[in-house]
Amino acid sequence: MNLAEIIEIVRGSIQEGNCILFLGPLFGKNRAGTKISEQASDFFKSQLINLDTEFQNLFIPVEKKATQTIASKVRAFYKTVIPGQTYTDVAGINFPLIISFTQDDFLAKEFAAKHYESFFSYYSRKGVTKRTSGSDLERQVPEAEKPKPGEHILYNLFGWFEDSNSIISSYDAFYDFLFSILGSSNFLPDYIRAKIGNAGLLLFLGFDLKKWYVPLLVAKILSISKSGTDAPVTVASINDSDTSNEAYMDWLRRYPLQFEQVDDSEEFLKELYDETIARKAGSLKNKKDGEAEISLTAGIPAEQKQEWRDAIPANDPEKIVLVFDRIIAYARMTKRPALEDEFTSLKRELNQAILNFNQGILSEDDFRTRVNQIVRRALHFLH
Numbered sequence: 001m002n003l004a005e006i007i008e009i010v011r012g013s014i015q016e017g018n019c020i021l022f023l024g025p026l027f028g029k030n031r032a033g034t035k036i037s038e039q040a041s042d043f044f045k046s047q048l049i050n051l052d053t054e055f056q057n058l059f060i061p062v063e064k065k066a067t068q069t070i071a072s073k074v075r076a077f078y079k080t081v082i083p084g085q086t087y088t089d090v091a092g093i094n095f096p097l098i099i100s101f102t103q104d105d106f107l108a109k110e111f112a113a114k115h116y117e118s119f120f121s122y123y124s125r126k127g128v129t130k131r132t133s134g135s136d137l138e139r140q141v142p143e144a145e146k147p148k149p150g151e152h153i154l155y156n157l158f159g160w161f162e163d164s165n166s167i168i169s170s171y172d173a174f175y176d177f178l179f180s181i182l183g184s185s186n187f188l189p190d191y192i193r194a195k196i197g198n199a200g201l202l203l204f205l206g207f208d209l210k211k212w213y214v215p216l217l218v219a220k221i222l223s224i225s226k227s228g229t230d231a232p233v234t235v236a237s238i239n240d241s242d243t244s245n246e247a248y249m250d251w252l253r254r255y256p257l258q259f260e261q262v263d264d265s266e267e268f269l270k271e272l273y274d275e276t277i278a279r280k281a282g283s284l285k286n287k288k289d290g291e292a293e294i295s296l297t298a299g300i301p302a303e304q305k306q307e308w309r310d311a312i313p314a315n316d317p318e319k320i321v322l323v324f325d326r327i328i329a330y331a332r333m334t335k336r337p338a339l340e341d342e343f344t345s346l347k348r349e350l351n352q353a354i355l356n357f358n359q360g361i362l363s364e365d366d367f368r369t370r371v372n373q374i375v376r377r378a379l380h381f382l383h
Helices: 003-016 036-046 064-068 070-080 085-091 106-113 171-182 190-197 214-222 246-252 265-281 302-311 317-333 337-358 364-381
Strands: 019-023 097-100 118-122 130-133 152-156 201-205 233-237 260-262
Touching: 003 019, 003 201, 003 233, 003 265, 036 070, 064 070, 085 106, 085 265, 097 190, 106 118, 106 152, 152 190, 171 214, 201 214, 201 265, 302 317, 317 337, 317 364, 337 364
Parallel strands: 019 097, 019 201, 097 152, 118 152, 201 233, 233 260
Antiparallel strands: 118 130
C-alpha cells in the first residue's frame, strides 16, 4: 500500500470519527526543528544527569540519587520547550482520542489556544486518573468527571509533568507502572476504553518499535479493540527504527499488530492535515457514479435553516461563532453527528482565523477572505 492510499484510508477513518492516534516517546519537534527527545537529552546532560536511554521519555536516571530531584528537573525542562508546527497540525485533525506516551501538555495547550473542546487527563502510578480543564491547566477536578459529547480526549499514559506523583522516574516506579497496566483489565478510564473498542483505525507515530516494553503496551491496548474481521486497521511510522537491519525487520513481523508503514511521523501528519483541510474546503458530494449530493440537513424544517442563514452575518466573526454554536447544539439534540462534526470543524477554523488575525499572522484582507470562505461553506451546508 503506497502513501497516498494510506492517507486516504486514515482520512476516511477520521471522517467517520473512529481514528485513534497514539503519539510515542520520539514524536514531536520544537520550533527550531529539533526533536524534543533530543532536546531533553541535551538538557539533562547539561544538568549532569545521566538518563537511561532504554526508557525513552520516562526520565529514569542511571544514578539512583538523582531520582530525588528529577521531578523538578522534568518540570524545568518542559518549561523550556517551544513546540513546533506539528502540534498545530494534530490539533487541526479530527481525532476523537489521542493517547500520548509522553508527560507534556503541548496538545492540551494547543487545543485551549484554539478554543477547541477537549478533555485532558493522565495516568498516575498511584492508580488515580486526574484531569485538568483545557483552559486552565492548573485546576484539577475529580476522576469521576467525564468528557462531554464532542470533546476531544487527550490522555497521557506516562503522566503529566506538573504532577510529580505521576512522573515515572525510577526503575521501581516503571515496573510498578508496567505490572499494574498489564495485570489490570481497566487500566484506562471507561470513556477511553469505549473509544478504542469502537476504533476503525489505530495510528502509531513516534515509537521506537524495537524497545522491549513497547510491544507489551501495544498488545495490552489492542486487547481492548475489536478482533477478527472487525479488527481496526493499524498504521505505524518506522522513521525511528532501523529498517536496514534484517533481524529487526523479522522481529517486526512477529509484532502484536500487523501494520501499514509510513516513513516519517511529522511529514505524514503534515500531508494528512493538508489533505483533510483540502477535503473540508470542498462540498460534501458523493462522487461515485455521479450520485446526488449528500445533505447534512435533510429533514430539518426549511424555516429553521432559513433562520440560521439569516442569522449568519457577513462581517462579524464573533456573532458567526455564536450561530455555529446554536447549530451544533441543535445537531446534538437531534442526533445528527455529521452536521455537528462539520459545524464544529467550521467553528474551529473560524476561531483559528480570529486568533491568527489578533496575533498579526493574518492581514485584514486575508482575514476577511478566510471568514468569507467559511461563511460560504456554512451557507452551502444550510442550503
